[in-house]
Amino acid sequence: MSDYFADTSASLVSVAKSFHARGWLLGTSGNLSVVVQLDPLRLAMSPSGIDKGELTADQLLSIDEDARVVSEHNAKPSDESLLHIRIVRERGAGAVLHTHSVWNTIISDLYASEGGVTIQGYEMLKGLQGVRTHDHAEWLPIIENSQDMPALADVIGKTLNEHKAAHGFLILRHGLYSWGDTLAQAKRHIEILEFLLETLGRMLFIKQNRMQL
Amino acid sequence: MSDYFADTSASLVSVAKSFHARGWLLGTSGNLSVVVQLDPLRLAMSPSGIDKGELTADQLLSIDEDARVVSEHNAKPSDESLLHIRIVRERGAGAVLHTHSVWNTIISDLYASEGGVTIQGYEMLKGLQGVRTHDHAEWLPIIENSQDMPALADVIGKTLNEHKAAHGFLILRHGLYSWGDTLAQAKRHIEILEFLLETLGRMLFIKQNRMQL
């Protein structure tokens, strides 16, 4: 496992720096994980309170299915580790990524009363695993924010069960979660959803104005 | 050909990384090609499903006039290879680039009902090959999106014939295609058209509001 953990950690750090540069992980926000062993479950997980632009591979924690640190670190895992583990369990994901962008925050707010947002008709959707056409309608659920992590994990579990085709979800005024079979797929999903949320936000705005004319 | 292929591939990778950094090739979207031999036709082409920010020269495929891989790769060429080949045939292009940006997506949507968008009066237009003055009116056709690539290639062929002066075209809610005699010229055309589409999008928005006052 140790070589695999090292390789995976380097890739995770590279994704973290790339997303930080785009402004999606500012101020130590967001977190990233990769499954490095299935039985018993072990995740390489970004620690709490770390600048993602300065993250190093040796800062990554190995955590178990209860989000306890099993590596020899004094660092605290992210509070949201439980959410990562729930997503891994529900989706069989190999990697889970969580970003805080300006546009995902805005869309989560604007569509909160509708419980989610449908994204349809964009070629970009084809990059989501299993999607074959731009006609695909992606429903991105929006979940109420909470500081009670076990409760939030349960809401996420329930939401993922209700929306089995969803490739991600938003937490209200908080951020975006997506995942993939591999880290590369999870990264791809985040880039696609962030792109579409920005497009949606800017389009919505222009169309509102058009309607007034 | 092999040295030329290697040099060209390195340049293509550099363009891919630059455009990915600008957010124009997120989530493995977009694709890039350069003609490396005319007879029989050979293109160096980005493979399907690859992160353009992580692209390496040895991942580039050599494809023939029917978009079949002729190099010893197991990788699949982009679905849109047929579109690249059609553009090379119609325009005698030496390179074809295709980007997915937020602003080209938005403009393709806002002007879809008009079948295209005219861009006129900007100094930036002078950077398009053969354009001598900012008074130039560039008509950028907008094509309906489709997953039927041979059919889409035919629509593109027809569109390029109808609009012989066009330096690029948009596919609805999908992206921008442009090309050039060389890779450097194609890159220049993409940068110019992306700049103008963003300018147009922001201007349109402000002018709509102005009209209301």
Add this chain to the structure above:
Amino acid sequence: MSDYFADTSASLVSVAKSFHARGWLLGTSGNLSVVVQLDPLRLAMSPSGIDKGELTADQLLSIDEDARVVSEHNAKPSDESLLHIRIVRERGAGAVLHTHSVWNTIISDLYASEGGVTIQGYEMLKGLQGVRTHDHAEWLPIIENSQDMPALADVIGKTLNEHKAAHGFLILRHGLYSWGDTLAQAKRHIEILEFLLETLGRMLFIKQNRMQL
């Protein structure tokens, strides 16, 4: 102190380059300081009129509690050194950072008549030192701009006393100040506040339009 000054200086330069790249320190604007000694007080401070994208560690000045240069530099410390020192005194800060961003300039203008702006309900707020929940309401005071630095320092001192929970403040059409126990914490606070001010600016705009519908 000399080793510590060197290490700290390298970190300060890294923060400066990162913020300059994001467009928060354009045109030699903004300034940065770290406390390198408490008694007597010594700050490592960015000099006046230096391009923050080209800043080098050996350009940093050591200044005393009256903003006099105590290192062997001919350079002039930033005019705003007195403001940094006042913040260090009032908050016991270990580092003070000041950015000029487009969005902090805009928000300082839009909310000036209210004397400040409340930011509430965003998960990002949890990254501010001592904040435990997204329900936290952060009051960011807005201070009138002035070229009289001792007078401005007094207004800042008074403002910090009145708003003891504030993690930063805005100066009208001028910029954002934030601080932290450490440079890393101050950087985190700036990134969080800049993110929230951009989000607020974009949201406000969309919501204004919504109200019209």
Add this chain to the structure above:
Amino acid sequence: MSDYFADTSASLVSVAKSFHARGWLLGTSGNLSVVVQLDPLRLAMSPSGIDKGELTADQLLSIDEDARVVSEHNAKPSDESLLHIRIVRERGAGAVLHTHSVWNTIISDLYASEGGVTIQGYEMLKGLQGVRTHDHAEWLPIIENSQDMPALADVIGKTLNEHKAAHGFLILRHGLYSWGDTLAQAKRHIEILEFLLETLGRMLFIKQNRMQL
């Protein structure tokens, strides 16, 4: 002169790459010059049609007071070399920079009918050479675009004479010119004016909407 030319060229390349990364010199647009000798006048000038993100020091041309190439280059100097030379003559500038940004294009269009735009009340203005307070009102003239370079140079000469305090000017739907005693000062001026034009553009937009409420 040769050593000085080499040092200056390296700095000019660094500025070009930085501005290209910000999207201010896309598609071979814009140009940059530094005075390397006063009598007879010699400028190091970016050549025509070069990608500013790929510019190298040995591509820079040495041109004389009539914009003729005096170095052993086959390359063509930028069409706008005459404008640079006029600015050097009128202002005694040591460096002239010209950028094409989305926001300077937009502002040049929105304020064209007024012949210019006043920027007042921003702290950023203090970074313009000789400006002591944010209360300063900077008048940025807007000039009609033209492909007749000698005629355009004359209009610029006349404009600079009429507005002796101006630190830059806009050409309609074309771009921004600024300059400085040194390259560093010219870079500072461009960064400041680009920042202020973006701020103005976004503010104007929000305020228009506010007026409607």
